[in-house]
Amino acid sequence: MKISSVAGESFGDILKKNGVKGAIAVLVNGTAKDLTAVASGDETIEPIFLESQEGLKILRHSAAHLLAQAVMELYPDAKLNAGPATDDGFYYDIEMPAPTEEDLARIEERMHKLSEADYPIIRKEMSREELIRRFSGNRFKIDKVIANVPDGSKSTVYVQGDFGDFCLGPHVPSTGYIKYFKLLNVASTNYKGDEKETRLVRIYGTVFSNEKDLKGFLQNREEAAKRDHRKIGKEMDLFMFDTDVALGFPFYTPNGVIVRNELMTFMKGLNSEFGWEEVATPHVYRDILWKRSGHYAKYRPNMFVFTLDDGDSYGIKPMNCPGHIIIFQRSPKSYREMPVRYSEQGTVYRYEKSGEVGGLTRPRMFTQDDGHAFLRLDQVLQEVKSILRMVSIVYSTIFGKIDMNYDLSIIDKEKPDDFLISYICSSCGTKIEARKASLSDELSCPNCGGTDFKPDFTHWDQATDQLKAALKDERIVYGEKVGEAAFYGPKIDIHIKDALGRLWQVATIQIDFFMPINFGLFYVNQDGTQEKPVIVHRAIYGSYERFMAILIEHFAGKFPTWLSPLQAYIVPVSEKFDSYARNIASQLSNGGIRAKVDLGSETLNKKLKMIRSMRPSYILVVGEREEKENTVSVRNRKGEQKVMPVNEFIGAVLKEINEKNPVQTV
RNA sequence: GCCGUUGUAGCUUAGCUGGUUGAGCAGCUGAUUCGUAAUCAGCAGGUCGGGGGUUCGAAUCCCUCCAGCGGCUCCA
Numbered sequence: 001m002k003i004s005s006v007a008g009e010s011f012g013d014i015l016k017k018n019g020v021k022g023a024i025a026v027l028v029n030g031t032a033k034d035l036t037a038v039a040s041g042d043e044t045i046e047p048i049f050l051e052s053q054e055g056l057k058i059l060r061h062s063a064a065h066l067l068a069q070a071v072m073e074l075y076p077d078a079k080l081n082a083g084p085a086t087d088d089g090f091y092y093d094i095e096m097p098a099p100t101e102e103d104l105a106r107i108e109e110r111m112h113k114l115s116e117a118d119y120p121i122i123r124k125e126m127s128r129e130e131l132i133r134r135f136s137g138n139r140f141k142i143d144k145v146i147a148n149v150p151d152g153s154k155s156t157v158y159v160q161g162d163f164g165d166f167c168l169g170p171h172v173p174s175t176g177y178i179k180y181f182k183l184l185n186v187a188s189t190n191y192k193g194d195e196k197e198t199r200l201v202r203i204y205g206t207v208f209s210n211e212k213d214l215k216g217f218l219q220n221r222e223e224a225a226k227r228d229h230r231k232i233g234k235e236m237d238l239f240m241f242d243t244d245v246a247l248g249f250p251f252y253t254p255n256g257v258i259v260r261n262e263l264m265t266f267m268k269g270l271n272s273e274f275g276w277e278e279v280a281t282p283h284v285y286r287d288i289l290w291k292r293s294g295h296y297a298k299y300r301p302n303m304f305v306f307t308l309d310d311g312d313s314y315g316i317k318p319m320n321c322p323g324h325i326i327i328f329q330r331s332p333k334s335y336r337e338m339p340v341r342y343s344e345q346g347t348v349y350r351y352e353k354s355g356e357v358g359g360l361t362r363p364r365m366f367t368q369d370d371g372h373a374f375l376r377l378d379q380v381l382q383e384v385k386s387i388l389r390m391v392s393i394v395y396s397t398i399f400g401k402i403d404m405n406y407d408l409s410i411i412d413k414e415k416p417d418d419f420l421i422s423y424i425c426s427s428c429g430t431k432i433e434a435r436k437a438s439l440s441d442e443l444s445c446p447n448c449g450g451t452d453f454k455p456d457f458t459h460w461d462q463a464t465d466q467l468k469a470a471l472k473d474e475r476i477v478y479g480e481k482v483g484e485a486a487f488y489g490p491k492i493d494i495h496i497k498d499a500l501g502r503l504w505q506v507a508t509i510q511i512d513f514f515m516p517i518n519f520g521l522f523y524v525n526q527d528g529t530q531e532k533p534v535i536v537h538r539a540i541y542g543s544y545e546r547f548m549a550i551l552i553e554h555f556a557g558k559f560p561t562w563l564s565p566l567q568a569y570i571v572p573v574s575e576k577f578d579s580y581a582r583n584i585a586s587q588l589s590n591g592g593i594r595a596k597v598d599l600g601s602e603t604l605n606k607k608l609k610m611i612r613s614m615r616p617s618y619i620l621v622v623g624e625r626e627e628k629e630n631t632v633s634v635r636n637r638k639g640e641q642k643v644m645p646v647n648e649f650i651g652a653v654l655k656e657i658n659e660k661n662p663v664q665t666v
Numbered sequence: 667g668c669c670g671u672u673g674u675a676g677c678u679u680a681g682c683u684g685g686u687u688g689a690g691c692a693g694c695u696g697a698u699u700c701g702u703a704a705u706c707a708g709c710a711g712g713u714c715g716g717g718g719g720u721u722c723g724a725a726u727c728c729c730u731c732c733a734g735c736g737g738c739u740c741c742a
Contacts, residue, residue: 081739081742082739082741082742083742084739084740084741084742085740086740087740093739098669098670098671140742141742143742144741144742145742147741147742148741148742149742155742156742165742166742167742168742185736185737186670186671186736186737187669187670187671187736187737187738188668188669188670188671188736188737188738189668189669189670189737189738189739190668190669190738190739191739192739192741193738193739194668194738194739195667195668195669195738196668199668199669199670200669200738201669201670202670202736202737202738204736204737230734230735234677235677241734243732243733243734244715244732244733247732247733353667353668354667354733355667355668355669355737355738356667356738358734358735571701571702572699573699573700573701573702574699574700574701575699575700576699601697601698601699602700602704602705603698603699603700603704603705604699604700604701604702605700605701605702605703605704605705606700606703606704606705607702607704608702608703608704609703609704610691610692610703610704611703612703619702621701621702622701623700623701624701625701633701633702635702639702641702
């Protein structure tokens with residue numbers, strides 16, 4: 001809904017006259033403004049309602065102020081820093097003693113009181129001097145005033161009751177609008193993210209426009225905690241860590257290896273189907289390689305490096321590409337051989353700071369389903385289409401129907417210095433490739449010494465156009481991210497949305513102009529000249545560690561049968577049927593089903609209770625009836641029970657496994 | 667790495683202001699032979715994260731190191 005403004009009237013009044021009710025702010029030429037702000041007359045305005053994206057953002061920012069107000073009332077010595085809205089809530093950074101759980105509850109209670117009091121939120125313009133006077137004693141605010149309000153200009157303070165905060169706004173009209181909120185947790189941060197700076201307490205919270213959304217959010221959070229892969233990984237005995245001997249390095253236990261191997265076998269099959277030859281490369285290289293690849297220049301702080309007693313220095317691989325390049329270089333390549341595609345389930349090691357490692361999502365060692373294709377520039381389109389098809393096969397197979405997001409990250413031509421591009425010398429026409437941001441000296445022509453260059457984006461344009469065409473040909477809707485490209489080339493990043501609505505980045509397809517230069521790669525063209533290939537880096541799962549974490553949290557450990565470590569758990573009703581149970585188990589195992597029989601002396605109920613944490617795909621109970629009729633009593637994950645002939649069960653489950661069916665069929 | 671917070675048996679956990687760690691589950695032994703989410707009894711299992719200190723005495727207080735967890739500019 002678009003409305004023309006009237007000079008001298010407040011936006012709130014204008015909306016009222018136009019019969020618009022319930023708006024909390026207005027969108028004026030794309031910028032959010034308060035209802036109390038006065039129109040100049042030439043604007044087109046749109047109401048913002050609490051339920052909309054913009055409305056929620058305003059509400060969240062206002063909730064941060066409410067939090068600040070409550071904190072200031074309870075802790076008059078506290079010093080406020082900043083309190084923005086976030087994707088799913090808000091926080092406020094405050095210099096104060098760390099609050100306990102009880103303190104947090106008290107603050108939240110105070111917030112509710114302030115909300116009930118329904119203070120109008122009033123926008124006040126103040127000069128720079130007034131602002132500095134008002135916030136003297138709070139250096140964080142003073143810093144912001146000095147940095148953001150030029151001499152002689154004005155800015156705003158938002159006042160609610162006795163509390164006022166330096167803020168651009170806009171805000172909801174009164175504190176009563178902020179009703180359905182919850183303080184979530186307390187974290188700690190440093191002013192400006194600088195570890196030498198003052199420590200601040202960061203209080204996180206969330207707020208919604210209605211109770212239902214808030215409840216849904218909180219339930220989702222609880223569910224996420226229940227599904228935490230670290231917790232389920234322990235329950236299902238999939239992996240472990242031993243932080244004394246290997247901080248950040250996962251150990252896969254037998255059950256975890258089953259899942260990992262299934263994923264790997266699937267990927268290896270696809271690789272071979274799509275023309276990716278498998279290679280295996282060293283994990284440790286002499287430093288000469290890392291100097292050549294450019295990793296020592298940029299990536300060394302993230303690498304494990306060591307020097308032996310004989311003085312030789314080595315680096316453990318943080319990426320697989322150099323190894324694949326060495327293999328590519330073993331013999332000259334003809335244009336006819338291209339593309340050359342190497343794949344490897346390659347384990348890499350990256351030094352993550354001790355405070356940043358955790359679980360399978362931030363390990364120091366992980367295995368990528370890596371692949372490098374060496375291409376002629378004109379082959380990018382076909383290759384990327386082929387990889388996009390692999391991605392689609394992998395994700396639809398594993399998850400069935402799932403939402404996927406595609407981002408195309410491209411160069412920002414306004415900031416060419418950040419990227420590796422070609423330059424043409426304006427005096428002699430020589431073409432050189434460089435990334436200006438990484439140079440210590442000014443760029444000069446190796447031929448004539450000239451320093452005047454014209455940027456040439458031809459390679460980038462050709463590659464980017466082919467990425468776009470590939471996405472279009474595959475009928476993929478994507479978002480374009482200008483300036484988000486890697487410095488060495490454009491890329492496509494692929495995210496999936498899991499069962500709880502969370503986005504995870506998984507696959508990536510990256511064009512690389514950099515490595516071919518560093519390693520002097522070439523293939524021989526039709527006319528006998530040497531031509532530089534481009535490299536496409538690609539990973540489809542991303543890494544097995546991260547992907548395993550996603551699988552666990554998405555399925556809550558209830559994997560599709562083909563991935564399940566325990567596909568059938570067999571329990572005899574009593575000892576008398578042990579031999580029948582054993583017989584069933586061996587039939588299943590011989591058929592290729594991962595089955596386990598429980599012959600212990602516990603009761604049936606106890607066994608069912610105990611096996612629960614393992615999340616077996618199917619539970620088979622056998623007793624007199626089953627033995628007599630050569631059947632099994634099957635219970636699936638939904639808790640449905642049915643009795644069926646052994647052969648029928650084996651046939652159905654094998655079909656389900658072979659088809660990699662994401663849902664149970666029995 | 668920095669900040670906060672936590673650390674008791676394989677797992678989950680009790681232990682108030684300092685006075686020889688208490689339990690449930692898992693494990694082992696025995697009894698029980700059971701029809702879809704815990705049968706009974708007994709046994710064993712703990713350097714209270716590591717080290718140092720204060721004290722007659724430390725899981726508890728202090729220092730230090732290690733690790734888990736939550737975070738570490740989504741700018742007023």
